[in-house]
Amino acid sequence: MVLCSSLLFTVSLATAPPPMEPTAPCPAPACVQADDDPADLLEDIMDEYQEANAELGQNYRSADEEQRKQILEVDLPKLSETYAQRVLKLTSAHPGTDVAWEGLSWIVSRARGAACQADALLQMFKDFSKDERIGDTCLTVARGPFTKSTVRALNKLIKDSPHKDVRGRATFALAMQYKGLEDQKGFIKQMSLVQKKFADVPYTRGTLGPVAEGAMFEVQRLQIGMVAPDIAGADLQGVDFKLSDYLGKVVVIDFWGNW
Amino acid sequence: MYPHERSLVKRLAGEPFALIGVNSDKDLEALQDVLLEENITWRSFWNGPEGTSGPISTQWNVRGWPTIYILDHEGKIRFKGPRGEAMDEAVDQLLAEMKA
Numbered sequence: 001m002v003l004c005s006s007l008l009f010t011v012s013l014a015t016a017p018p019p020m021e022p023t024a025p026c027p028a029p030a031c032v033q034a035d036d037d038p039a040d041l042l043e044d045i046m047d048e049y050q051e052a053n054a055e056l057g058q059n060y061r062s063a064d065e066e067q068r069k070q071i072l073e074v075d076l077p078k079l080s081e082t083y084a085q086r087v088l089k090l091t092s093a094h095p096g097t098d099v100a101w102e103g104l105s106w107i108v109s110r111a112r113g114a115a116c117q118a119d120a121l122l123q124m125f126k127d128f129s130k131d132e133r134i135g136d137t138c139l140t141v142a143r144g145p146f147t148k149s150t151v152r153a154l155n156k157l158i159k160d161s162p163h164k165d166v167r168g169r170a171t172f173a174l175a176m177q178y179k180g181l182e183d184q185k186g187f188i189k190q191m192s193l194v195q196k197k198f199a200d201v202p203y204t205r206g207t208l209g210p211v212a213e214g215a216m217f218e219v220q221r222l223q224i225g226m227v228a229p230d231i232a233g234a235d236l237q238g239v240d241f242k243l244s245d246y247l248g249k250v251v252v253i254d255f256w257g258n259w
Numbered sequence: 260m261y262p263h264e265r266s267l268v269k270r271l272a273g274e275p276f277a278l279i280g281v282n283s284d285k286d287l288e289a290l291q292d293v294l295l296e297e298n299i300t301w302r303s304f305w306n307g308p309e310g311t312s313g314p315i316s317t318q319w320n321v322r323g324w325p326t327i328y329i330l331d332h333e334g335k336i337r338f339k340g341p342r343g344e345a346m347d348e349a350v351d352q353l354l355a356e357m358k359a
Contacts, residue, residue: 205312214320222319227334231315233304236282236290241302247334249275250353252346254264255316255326256303257283258293 038099041090046106049083077114084114088123096127104128109140118149125153129160138169139204146180168198172208175215184219191216228253261297263343267350268301274354275332279303283324285310332357 056079060071084107091103104127107120121141128134134157141150154174161167172194178186191212194201199209221229231243231253243251268278280303284290287305306313311324319326327346329338331353338349 210317214317217318218320222328222336222339224336224339226336228328228330228336229318231281231304233315235302236287236294236305241304243279244334246277246279248332249277250332250350250357251276251330251334252267252278252350253281253328253330254278255281255283255319255321255324257311257324258290259284259324 038090038094038097039102042087042099042103045083045086045090049079052079052083080111080114081116084111084116084120087111088116088120091120091123095123101128101131101133105137108137118145118147122149122153125157129157130162132163132166134161135163135166135169138166138173142169142173142176144176144180146177148181151177151181164198165201168194168201168208169203171198172201172203172212175212179215179219187219188216191219261299263346264301265298267347271350271354275357276350276354277301281306281315281319281321283311283313283316329353 056071056075060068063071087103087107091100094100101124104120104124107114107117108124111117111120121137124134124137138154138157141154151174154170154177157170158167158174161170171190175187175190175194178184178190194208194212195216199207199212201208203211217229228243232240234240243253264278278301280299280301282290282303283306285308293299304315306315311321325342327338327340327342328336329341329346329349331337337353341349
């Protein structure tokens with residue numbers, strides 16, 4: 001039980017490097033009973049979730065196709081929602097604390113499909129807008145879900161955050177939100193800002209500059225109906241050729257690898 | 260994935276069609292055996308020693324493998340992503356359009 005919970009904690013921490021720094025004074029030990037320490041309560045909820053999730057996973061492996069659909073589309077979101085609600089209740093009782101940070105991060109990054117995920121995100125942006133760790137949350141937000149309330153929250157974060165890395169990642173997330181919402185103008189405006197002002201901000205691997213360049217290229221040059229940009233290079237035997245050598249033919253371009 | 264692509268290439272031999280790969284294996288030497296074993300006859304660009312971080316996939320913003328684009332005979336991007344049967348249907352549609 002203890003081992004299991006510490007493992008889970010490692011996982012949730014891994015989504016939020018760098019190491020924890022207290023963002024608000026911890027409650028004085030004297031006024032907290034050992035058995036209702038919010039950190040322990042959160043750990044208990046996560047333990048329970050882990051068990052329920054593992055059980056569902058086991059059911060999934062032995063289920064037929066229809067049951068699998070039921071598990072993926074009904075049971076799993078319901079499970080996420082139930083536990084996300086419990087975590088949200090706990091974090092609301094301890095706003096701005098490390099426990100709140102841990103709990104809200106968990107909902108935002110792990111409880112995919114939970115209806116209260118959006119609430120958790122807005123809460124996080126509100127209570128931790130000055131926190132440097134919120135930059136990691138932005139990278140999660142960049143992958144969706146795409147909503148207007150997320151766009152508003154990101155805009156506010158960009159105004160409020162004193163950290164350049166956070167503003168850069170939030171601007172990148174904002175651009176990706178616009179892309180998801182099919183607002184091409186919004187996307188181009190924000191992604192140009194990333195390129196101009198935040199190219200050196202760290203991304204998961206490397207920096208935002210090349211990522212922004214790729215995303216811009218995709219939106220501006222790789223849409224359906226556009227003439228494909230040419231590719232020039234060597235084949236696997238070292239002979240140079242170009243994609244445009246095949247004009248006049250129907251071409252499937254297959255990005256592949258033997259793995 | 261190879262069997263499907265092999266059969267597509269075989270079925271459309273002689274048609275105005277080409278399957279062009281962009282290969283992201285880091286080790287080009289080791290890949291030569293795979294080409295022989297899997298009978299991979301279609302041509303591929305090599306994405307270079309950086310593998311999936313190589314120049315072509317980076318420029319095309321490829322984030323998942325495999326990624327598919329289908330171009331018509333004028334070089335226009337017409338489909339993104341179809342695999343399996345959907346890929347065959349898309350190619351057949353474009354070939355039919357071309358002959359119409």
